[in-house]
Amino acid sequence: MLILLASLPPPTESLPFPISSSHWCYQIQLKPSNYTCLGPDEWEGSCQNSRQSPVNIVTAKTQLDPNLGRFSFSGYDRKHQWVVENNGHTVMVSLGDEVSITGGGLSTRYRAKQLHLHWSKAMDRGSEHTFNGERFAMEMHIVHEKEKGPSRNTSEDEIAVLAFMVEVGSNNVNFQPLVEALSDIRRPNTNTTMKRSISLFDLLPEEESLRHYFRYLGSLTTPTCDEKVVWTVFQEPIQLHRDQILAFSQKLFYDHDQSVNMTDNVRPVQSLGQRQVFRSGAPGPLLSQPLPTLLAPALACLTVGFLR
Numbered sequence: 643m644l645i646l647l648a649s650l651p652p653p654t655e656s657l658p659f660p661i662s663s664s665h666w667c668y669q670i671q672l673k674p675s676n677y678t679c680l681g682p683d684e685w686e687g688s689c690q691n692s693r694q695s696p697v698n699i700v701t702a703k704t705q706l707d708p709n710l711g712r713f714s715f716s717g718y719d720r721k722h723q724w725v726v727e728n729n730g731h732t733v734m735v736s737l738g739d740e741v742s743i744t745g746g747g748l749s750t751r752y753r754a755k756q757l758h759l760h761w762s763k764a765m766d767r768g769s770e771h772t773f774n775g776e777r778f779a780m781e782m783h784i785v786h787e788k789e790k791g792p793s794r795n796t797s798e799d800e801i802a803v804l805a806f807m808v809e810v811g812s813n814n815v816n817f818q819p820l821v822e823a824l825s826d827i828r829r830p831n832t833n834t835t836m837k838r839s840i841s842l843f844d845l846l847p848e849e850e851s852l853r854h855y856f857r858y859l860g861s862l863t864t865p866t867c868d869e870k871v872v873w874t875v876f877q878e879p880i881q882l883h884r885d886q887i888l889a890f891s892q893k894l895f896y897d898h899d900q901s902v903n904m905t906d907n908v909r910p911v912q913s914l915g916q917r918q919v920f921r922s923g924a925p926g927p928l929l930s931q932p933l934p935t936l937l938a939p940a941l942a943c944l945t946v947g948f949l950r
C-alpha cells in the first residue's frame with residue numbers, strides 16, 4: 643500500500659478539486675483560496691436548513707416573555723489567566739469547567755466551554771446578529787453546554803450561547819489582556835496564555851444591564867450549523883476602543899503564510915422563517931429594586947397593621 647501511495651502524483655496543485663475543497667471558509671476567504679474552500683452558500687451539515695443563525699432581530703416584532711428573568715452567573719467573577727487560541731476561524735478562549743449559568747428562562751444549568759468573537763475592519767459589519775438591520779463592530783459568543791440529566795436525547799436547546807454586541811467607545815482596559823494576547827497567536831493553530839488575569843464579568847457590560855435580552859431558538863453559526871442552540875442576545879453592547887477592535891483584523895491571520903488577515907468572520911443573516919424572537923420581561927420601577935428594598939416597606943406595613 644505504501645509503495646502504491648508513493649507512486650501517486652503529488653496531491654493538490656495538479657488536481658481540479660484539491661483535498662482542501664471540503665473545508666469551510668468565510669466569504670472573504672474564497673478568492674484568496676482560489677475558490678477551493680466552501681463559502682457560506684455551500685456550507686454542509688445542517689447549514690442549509692430553515693432554523694439557522696444568525697438572524698436580524700426586529701425589536702418591534704419581538705414578544706415580551708415574563709418567564710425570561712435574570713441570569714444567575716457562576717464563576718463569571720473568577721479571575722484567571724485564560725488560554726487563547728487562533729483556531730483558523732476566530733480567536734477562542736477555553737473556559738475550563740468552573741463557569742456556568744442558570745436562570746434566564748433556561749431549563750437547567752449550562753456549563754461554559756469557550757468564548758470567541760466575530761469581527762470586521764468596518765465598524766458596522768462585524769456582528770453576526772443585527773438589530774433592526776443594523777450591524778455592530780463585533781460580536782462575542784460565550785458557548786455553554788447543557789448539563790446532562792438522565793436523558794441524553796439531543797434537543798433544540800443543548801447549547802446556550804450568550805451573545806454580546808461590541809460597539810466603538812472609549813478604551814476598555816478590562817479587554818486589554820485579551821487584545822495583547824493576539825500578537826502571540828497570529829497564525830492558525832497557535833495558542834498563548836494571557837499575561838494578566840481577567841474574569842468573564844470584566845469582559846461584559848454592567849451586570850445590571852444583563853436583564854435586557856432577546857431569546858430565540860437557532861443554530862451554531864459555523865458548520866455543521868447544528869440546530870440545537872438557545873440564543874440569548876443581550877441588548878447592551880460592550881464598548882471597545884476602535885484600535886482594540888482593529889487589533890483583531892490586524893494581528894490575526896487565517897493562513898499560516900500570514901497573507902490573509904482574519905477579518906469578516908461573519909456568517910450572513912439567515913431567514914427567521916416561522917420563528918418568534920422573545921424579549922425579557924421589562925420590569926417596572928418597583929421590580930427593578932433589589933428584594934430587601936421591596937420587603938422593608940412591606941414588612942413595615944404589616945407590622946403597623948398588626949399593632950393596630
Ligand SMILES: [Zn+2]
Nearest residue numbers: 758760783863
Ligand atoms: Zn460565534
